Amino acid sequence: MNTINHFINGAETAGTGDRTQSVYNPATGAVTAELRLANRDDLETAVAAATEAAKTWNHISLAKRTGVMFKFRELVAAHIDELAALITAEHGKVLSDAKGEIHRGLEVVEFACGIPEQLKGAYSDQAATGIDVFSFRQPLGVVAGITPFNFPVMVPLWMAPMAIATGNAFILKPSERDPSASMLLAQLWKDAGLPDGVFQVLHGDKETVTGLLTHPGIDGISFVGSTPIAQYVHETATAHGKRVQALGGAKNHAIVLPDADLEGAADHLSAAAFGSAGERCMAISVAVAVGDAADQLVKNVTQRATAIKVANGTDPGADMGPVITAAARDRIVGIVTEAKAAGAAMVVDGRSLVVEGHEEGFWVGPTVLDNVTSEMTAYTEEIFGPVLVVVRVDTLEDGIKLINANPYGNGTAIFTSSGAAARKFQREVTVGMIGINVPLPVPVAYHSFGGWKASLFGDKHIYGPEGVSFYTRGKVVTSRWPEPTHASGASYNFPSNSTD
Numbered sequence: 001m002n003t004i005n006h007f008i009n010g011a012e013t014a015g016t017g018d019r020t021q022s023v024y025n026p027a028t029g030a031v032t033a034e035l036r037l038a039n040r041d042d043l044e045t046a047v048a049a050a051t052e053a054a055k056t057w058n059h060i061s062l063a064k065r066t067g068v069m070f071k072f073r074e075l076v077a078a079h080i081d082e083l084a085a086l087i088t089a090e091h092g093k094v095l096s097d098a099k100g101e102i103h104r105g106l107e108v109v110e111f112a113c114g115i116p117e118q119l120k121g122a123y124s125d126q127a128a129t130g131i132d133v134f135s136f137r138q139p140l141g142v143v144a145g146i147t148p149f150n151f152p153v154m155v156p157l158w159m160a161p162m163a164i165a166t167g168n169a170f171i172l173k174p175s176e177r178d179p180s181a182s183m184l185l186a187q188l189w190k191d192a193g194l195p196d197g198v199f200q201v202l203h204g205d206k207e208t209v210t211g212l213l214t215h216p217g218i219d220g221i222s223f224v225g226s227t228p229i230a231q232y233v234h235e236t237a238t239a240h241g242k243r244v245q246a247l248g249g250a251k252n253h254a255i256v257l258p259d260a261d262l263e264g265a266a267d268h269l270s271a272a273a274f275g276s277a278g279e280r281c282m283a284i285s286v287a288v289a290v291g292d293a294a295d296q297l298v299k300n301v302t303q304r305a306t307a308i309k310v311a312n313g314t315d316p317g318a319d320m321g322p323v324i325t326a327a328a329r330d331r332i333v334g335i336v337t338e339a340k341a342a343g344a345a346m347v348v349d350g351r352s353l354v355v356e357g358h359e360e361g362f363w364v365g366p367t368v369l370d371n372v373t374s375e376m377t378a379y380t381e382e383i384f385g386p387v388l389v390v391v392r393v394d395t396l397e398d399g400i401k402l403i404n405a406n407p408y409g410n411g412t413a414i415f416t417s418s419g420a421a422a423r424k425f426q427r428e429v430t431v432g433m434i435g436i437n438v439p440l441p442v443p444v445a446y447h448s449f450g451g452w453k454a455s456l457f458g459d460k461h462i463y464g465p466e467g468v469s470f471y472t473r474g475k476v477v478t479s480r481w482p483e484p485t486h487a488s489g490a491s492y493n494f495p496s497n498s499t500d
């Protein structure tokens with residue numbers, strides 16, 4: 001049985017913890033590895049190594065730092081097949097989708113390659129007579145990233161390149177469900193020339209997370225995961241004096257207006273609801289069908305959902321793989337069953353799907369529920385599975401009201417051919433990322449990613465310009481270099497620029 005170790009101070013290590021957790025292949029249901037879970041000593045060792053590494057990494061020139069970033073980019077691109085295979089084996093998503101997430105992660109590495117432009121600062125010459133003022137940013141020190149199972153490469157790459165390029169040491173606590181890809185990333189960072197201790201991987205569960213959140217040697221925490229844990233992370237780490245960005249769960253709505261291209265909208269909705277078995281924080285899980293759009297839209301989506309090929313993610317013909325665990329499958333099936341009992345119309349039922357030859361896998365087929373109301377659990381809960389619920393409303397205003405009343409605010413989309421409707425929508429919804437005829441509006445790396453309301457705790461969105469800001473602190477220098485012959489200009493009054 002394969003054992004997955006930590007990556008501390010430049011090398012794989014078993015650590016001293018005696019707890020382990022099984023890692024599964026969700027397509028077969030088989031245990032494929034035992035993951036070591038860190039104990040307190042392992043955490044102390046990693047934080048000590050990071051603290052030492054941060055002291056020198058911070059002083060490495062921008063030219064050398066970006067040299068490492070360029071090399072890392074090259075190595076990740078060269079190992080894309082290997083990384084994708086690790087993702088599919090432990091997450092279950094299809095290989096092409098796994099490669100897609102790696103490409104999105106690489107975009108952040110590319111942005112980090114240009115970090116000197118972001119760290120240039122600002123200079124005001126002669127702010128007062130003989131006085132110049134300039135501002136620049138410096139790293140926080142040691143930061144940790146705690147990541148979810150659903151993007152085992154992309155989400156760590158939302159964080160680590162930004163933290164490292166800005167001069168921090170970074171400790172990754174990946175999801176215990178699919179930890180192997182992070183170990184390959186650690187090796188690639190090392191091969192790219194990153195000094196030992198600047199990127200480390202510490203595996204663990206709640207115990208390790210709480211250790212990171214409360215450790216005095218850690219200056220910042222980036223978290224991506226479910227809302228209850230995001231809130232816990234934000235509250236605990238801020239109470240311990242850390243800077244925190246904690247991205248939470250989602251319930252993403254797509255409004256479809258009657259003037260939309262209903263064939264194109266159904267293609268996009270189906271891909272956004274069932275791709276990666278619905279286990280994306282930006283998945284569309286609620287279709288808000290406005291007025292006359294509803295019947296045709298449900299018919300079109302039904303056609304797409306029933307044509308999806310569900311299989312092991314390694315099957316080149318697969319559109320969708322399994323869900324992450326048996327418990328996730330049972331929970332999803334339970335919510336769907338409850339919705340049906342509460343009066344939702346079962347249009348496509350994926351509850352009893354079994355994939356031949358993979359009978360022990362964690363399967364749920366594409367599922368469509370119509371006439372869902374905002375009181376049903378299928379609407380109020382983040383299902384995080386291949387389930388699209390359809391809520392029917394009369395007007396665009398009703399749709400916006402529904403979205404704004406929802407506690408989540410990660411992503412949303414509108415399908416329409418009306419610029420006026422789209423503009424009203426983009427201005428009025430209380431959601432962080434908006435797609436106009438785009439179902440999964442994940443921002444490119446030079447914008448930042450973040451939701452509103454229960455989808456983000458903290459001030460800063462992740463990666464892009466806000467990522468730079470999150471991982472750095474500002475300094476402003478007011479300087480005077482007087483000619484030796486000049487009077488000092490000192491005064492007992494508070495310094496004012498208007499009297500110079």
Ligand code: NAD
Pocket residue numbers: 146147148149150151155173174175176204205206207209210224225226227229230232247248249250280281382384410451455
């Ligand atoms: P999760 O919250 O269960 O786990 C996330 C991380 O927190 C993992 O590393 C896990 O080990 C740790 N963790 C779990 N329980 C903990 C506890 N009690 N105390 C401390 N740490 C704990 O999330 P998940 O199931 O891995 O991922 C799916 C969730 O992540 C969904 O809710 C999804 O919407 C969300 N997500 C959000 C975004 C976003 O950008 N907003 C992106 C991806 C995923």
